[in-house]
Amino acid sequence: MASRVSEDPEGSRITYVKGDLFACPKTDSLAHCISEDCRMGAGIAVLFKKKFGGVQELLNQREF
Numbered sequence: 001m002a003s004r005v006s007e008d009p010e011g012s013r014i015t016y017v018k019g020d021l022f023a024c025p026k027t028d029s030l031a032h033c034i035s036e037d038c039r040m041g042a043g044i045a046v047l048f049k050k051k052f053g054g055v056q057e058l059l060n061q062r063e064f
Contacts, residue, residue, distance in 0.1 A: 022047070038058050038059050040055065
């Protein structure tokens with residue numbers, strides 16, 4: 001994997017890593033915001049849904 005670090009004058013630091021997001025170590029965490037309907041029908045959300053599932057669990061957590 002290739003990486004590049006960018007730091008601004010105020011000290012904020014961002015590390016850009018190019019590689020397979022889903023091949024990261026198990027000690028790393030992945031997060032992705034989704035819409036309330038949990039459809040996850042486009043973009044990277046589709047990959048998250050296929051890899052991790054759990055959509056019904058999320059739907060069950062909704063309060064009515």
